[in-house]
Amino acid sequence: MTDATLPFVPPLDSYGESYLDDGHTVMSWLTTTDHKRIAILYALSITVFFFIGGIAIGMVRLELISPTGLFLTSDEYNRLFTMHGIIMVWFFLVPSIPATMGNFILPMMIGAPDVAFPRLNLMSWYLYVGGAAFTVYVLFSGGVDTGWTFYPPFSSQYSHSDVIGAAAGVFVVGFSSIATGINFLATIHMLRCPGMTWFRLPLFAWSMYVVSFVMVLATPVLAMSLLLISAERYFGLPIFDPSAGGDPLLFQHLFWFYSHPAVYIMILPAMGVVSEVFACFARRRVFGYAFMVYSMMTIGVIGFMVWGHHMFVAGQSQLANLVFSFLSFIVAVPSAIKVFNWTGTLYRGHIGFEAPMIYALGFLGLFTIGGLTGLFLASVPIDIATTDSYFVVAHFHTIMVGGSVSAFMAGIHYWWPKITGKLYNEFWAQFAAITMFLGFNVTFLPQFIMGWLGMPRRYHYYPAVFQVWHVLSSGGAVILATAYLMPLVYLTWSLFYGEKAGDNPWHATGLEWQTPSPPPRTNFLRPPRVDVDPYDYHDFGRSAETGDEAQARPQGEPT
Amino acid sequence: MSDTAGALQHPWPNLRLQREGVGLGMWLFLASEVLFFGALFVGFAVYRSFNEDAFRIAGAHTEIVYGSINTALLLTSSLTMTVALRAATTNMRDLTLVCLAVTAALGVAFLICKGLEYREDLKEHLFPGPHFPLSPPATQMFWGFYWIMTAIHAVHLTGGIAVVTVVFVLFKRRIIPVQGSTMEGVAIYWHFVDSVWLVLYPLIYLAGRS
Amino acid sequence: MTDPSNPQSGARERDARSEQAWWLWKGPALVWLALIVLFGISFGVAYLPLGGANLAAHLAIAAVMIVLLVTFLMDMRNATAIVRLIGGAGLFWLILMFSLTFNDYLSRHY
Numbered sequence: 001m002t003d004a005t006l007p008f009v010p011p012l013d014s015y016g017e018s019y020l021d022d023g024h025t026v027m028s029w030l031t032t033t034d035h036k037r038i039a040i041l042y043a044l045s046i047t048v049f050f051f052i053g054g055i056a057i058g059m060v061r062l063e064l065i066s067p068t069g070l071f072l073t074s075d076e077y078n079r080l081f082t083m084h085g086i087i088m089v090w091f092f093l094v095p096s097i098p099a100t101m102g103n104f105i106l107p108m109m110i111g112a113p114d115v116a117f118p119r120l121n122l123m124s125w126y127l128y129v130g131g132a133a134f135t136v137y138v139l140f141s142g143g144v145d146t147g148w149t150f151y152p153p154f155s156s157q158y159s160h161s162d163v164i165g166a167a168a169g170v171f172v173v174g175f176s177s178i179a180t181g182i183n184f185l186a187t188i189h190m191l192r193c194p195g196m197t198w199f200r201l202p203l204f205a206w207s208m209y210v211v212s213f214v215m216v217l218a219t220p221v222l223a224m225s226l227l228l229i230s231a232e233r234y235f236g237l238p239i240f241d242p243s244a245g246g247d248p249l250l251f252q253h254l255f256w257f258y259s260h261p262a263v264y265i266m267i268l269p270a271m272g273v274v275s276e277v278f279a280c281f282a283r284r285r286v287f288g289y290a291f292m293v294y295s296m297m298t299i300g301v302i303g304f305m306v307w308g309h310h311m312f313v314a315g316q317s318q319l320a321n322l323v324f325s326f327l328s329f330i331v332a333v334p335s336a337i338k339v340f341n342w343t344g345t346l347y348r349g350h351i352g353f354e355a356p357m358i359y360a361l362g363f364l365g366l367f368t369i370g371g372l373t374g375l376f377l378a379s380v381p382i383d384i385a386t387t388d389s390y391f392v393v394a395h396f397h398t399i400m401v402g403g404s405v406s407a408f409m410a411g412i413h414y415w416w417p418k419i420t421g422k423l424y425n426e427f428w429a430q431f432a433a434i435t436m437f438l439g440f441n442v443t444f445l446p447q448f449i450m451g452w453l454g455m456p457r458r459y460h461y462y463p464a465v466f467q468v469w470h471v472l473s474s475g476g477a478v479i480l481a482t483a484y485l486m487p488l489v490y491l492t493w494s495l496f497y498g499e500k501a502g503d504n505p506w507h508a509t510g511l512e513w514q515t516p517s518p519p520p521r522t523n524f525l526r527p528p529r530v531d532v533d534p535y536d537y538h539d540f541g542r543s544a545e546t547g548d549e550a551q552a553r554p555q556g557e558p559t
Numbered sequence: 560m561s562d563t564a565g566a567l568q569h570p571w572p573n574l575r576l577q578r579e580g581v582g583l584g585m586w587l588f589l590a591s592e593v594l595f596f597g598a599l600f601v602g603f604a605v606y607r608s609f610n611e612d613a614f615r616i617a618g619a620h621t622e623i624v625y626g627s628i629n630t631a632l633l634l635t636s637s638l639t640m641t642v643a644l645r646a647a648t649t650n651m652r653d654l655t656l657v658c659l660a661v662t663a664a665l666g667v668a669f670l671i672c673k674g675l676e677y678r679e680d681l682k683e684h685l686f687p688g689p690h691f692p693l694s695p696p697a698t699q700m701f702w703g704f705y706w707i708m709t710a711i712h713a714v715h716l717t718g719g720i721a722v723v724t725v726v727f728v729l730f731k732r733r734i735i736p737v738q739g740s741t742m743e744g745v746a747i748y749w750h751f752v753d754s755v756w757l758v759l760y761p762l763i764y765l766a767g768r769s
Numbered sequence: 770m771t772d773p774s775n776p777q778s779g780a781r782e783r784d785a786r787s788e789q790a791w792w793l794w795k796g797p798a799l800v801w802l803a804l805i806v807l808f809g810i811s812f813g814v815a816y817l818p819l820g821g822a823n824l825a826a827h828l829a830i831a832a833v834m835i836v837l838l839v840t841f842l843m844d845m846r847n848a849t850a851i852v853r854l855i856g857g858a859g860l861f862w863l864i865l866m867f868s869l870t871f872n873d874y875l876s877r878h879y
Contacts, residue, residue, distance in 0.1 A: 304862065642793050642794060
């Protein structure tokens with residue numbers, strides 16, 4: 001289908017009633033097929049895991065204050081940073097934006113009454129819970145010590161921890177993201193409302209489209225690599241065993257075939273969110289919309305071809321190093337286009353510094369730093385010097401935490417009034433956003449420096465010269481933790497005491513804002529129809545001369 | 560003309576689009592599955608390219624009779640599955656049910672053959688480990704892949720049989736009508752499991768026969 | 770739909786039905802026959818001493834069989850553009866995985 005022409009008629013009895021009032025029992029939530037409720041289920045579960053993963057790394061940072069450790073054995077230390085990695089990557093970051101905001105907002109954004117397969121959507125949450133159950137079991141059975149990357153032969157032959165349990169958790173949760181991906185792709189293809197052509201899709205919808213493709217095509221390879229590890233460990237099949245002609249590097253190939261695109265699974269949705277936020281709070285049309293779309297697609301595709309830059313020193317061939325290094329440089333081009341276009345969107349905009357915008361601006365700066373240090377690491381000679389150092393750790397945390405988590409917070413604050421119908425306290429939100437940006441930099445800038453000076457990652461004990469950087473970094477982690485805890489308080493507070501938000505508190509143009517907050521069960525009171533391109537704010541910004549505070553033109557309206 | 564009213568699910572506006580959507584969803588899942596098995600095939604290809612002789616020696620010890628019977632069974636089951644789908648879309652309920660039953664039966668026959676084959680293999684101690692009868696050591700690699708590939712395929716087939724059985728019961732009891740969108744997805748999945756076997760068969764059974 | 774008071778119309782209905790049944794079986798049966806023949810050829814080729822060409826022949830035949838199966842039995846020939854695109858994407862990414870992995874393995878000199 002090139003153009004969507006789907007009329008739909010919501011059942012009469014759902015008129016006007018918010019999705020929150022569509023049953024109040026626990027069972028009405030656990031058996032719901034409403035994409036909005038499933039989004040909330042996801043949001044609650046990933047929040048729990050975010051803080052479990054945070055506690056794990058909090059203990060690690062505390063331990064690292066002293067060069068010889070404070071209170072952990074080396075074995076415990078290994079298990080803590082491994083659990084931090086596994087939980088943060090697969091149980092927070094990968095599902096974070098797609099499964100919560102994607103689930104909630106995407107169908108509304110394209111004017112659909114629900115996702116294409118509502119029951120599959122619920123099943124994907126249960127798969128998440130199943131994978132989470134394995135992981136919690138592993139937490140209580142003593143953890144796992146391989147690092148989140150599960151490299152053999154350590155994971156397959158030597159580790160004494162519960163590798164199979166952890167692998168099973170990741171295996172199962174992988175199918176939850178495949179299910180989500182399939183659902184979103186079918187939704188975007190089949191259920192766009194009349195007039196919502198491909199190039200009228202808001203960029204967040206585009207980011208969900210691309211990320212779903214990446215999820216569907218990358219995740220199965222991770223599943224297989226974990227299956228092979230488990231088969232070797234449990235049944236003794238010599239898959240990666242050099243004594244039977246096996247090659248441990250094959251695992252790395254398969255693992256990174258997923259896990260590098262996984263970085264794009266984490267960052268593409270973030271790009272989608274900040275595109276919405278920048279346009280709205282700069283009161284500006286997104287600069288270079290088509291280029292934004294094409295660059296996301298390019299990132300999605302090229303992102304699959306760069307995995308070997310994780311293996312520059314692992315023993316792959318010189319030619320492979322060269323090819324992967326080249327392709328890694330290539331993928332920086334579309335990313336740079338996006339940064340340029342966001343900046344172009346801000347240019348001459350009438351910028352408001354509401355909390356979502358502060359988070360998004362934080363994203364812009366940190367993503368740029370993370371991206372540029374990524375170029376260092378794409379270059380073979382520099383990577384050889386910095387492999388497995390804190391420089392690498394700081395680089396990917398800048399992308400995944402500085403980038404994705406900032407954008408996650410931006411999205412939560414941006415859509416909170418729509419999701420809950422309440423306004424949060426703006427002052428505390430702005431304060432938390434600024435604290436998070438500062439806390440992040442105090443945590444990770446020292447890591448860049450000590451990594452550059454040669455501090456290796458994952459080491460429990462370290463030379464005393466690095467202590468000052470470690471102490472700084474741990475101090476920053478405390479600030480960061482505070483910044484993460486604050487929203488928990490003021491957002492919860494707003495649920496009970498917050499002001500009513502109204503349908504469109506930000507005067508945004510997206511279709512999701514043209515319906516009551518919180519939305520009714522079928523999202524819209526009357527079927528929406530789209531007439532114009534997205535982001536019809538002001539061509540040259542909400543300029544000071546005209547004092548133009550008028551509402552932007554909505555992308556569509558009810559028929 | 561027929562009882563399609565119960566077939567339409569939320570949030571689809573009509574049955575044609577729903578059927579298209581289910582087909583689309585299943586194809587997406589299969590694209591995912593292609594990469595799932597693809598990872599396995601990459602591993603096999605890498606190791607075979609480095610241990611050609613060992614893989615030939617090891618391949619000669621597989622049970623070609625069982626393998627070939629199973630290929631024929633699966634190809635035939637794809638035939639009956641196609642007819643089941645065509646019968647369902649033209650609302651020939653009885654033919655749909657018969658074909659589904661035959662398909663499931665052929666699938667079960669495949670699994671029984673597979674079980675007998677596994678018994679033979681184990682009798683010859685062809686499971687990688689300290690007392691593996693073949694040499695050089697890389698023959699164990701072939702057999703490692705043999706067990707993983709056939710087992711994963713069998714799991715997929717078992718899933719297929721389970722789904723076909725459930726769908727059969729739902730059709731039989733008229734809980735869902737045959738011309739809904741269900742058959743579309745079931746049929747595509749079944750053919751996919753068949754086509755994976757078409758790759759496994761030459762890799763496992765035909766290597767090292769000449 | 771059949772009018773019980775008119776036996777002739779019932780007979781016509783049955784004729785139409787059996788014709789339809791023939792239509793249902795004909796195409797798939799032909800494809801099935803082709804697949805079985807190809808399977809037989811592949812089986813026979815296995816016992817010819819062709820050296821390295823054995824595997825190539827087997828994989829080529831398997832590829833033809835899969836193309837037949839996908840085109841006719843999975844009905845790719847009547848599929849929408851997006852379904853073709855998805856099938857193509859699966860294949861493309863598979864090739865990507867093979868080529869970049871072998872880019873490493875085939876250029877190792879140790």
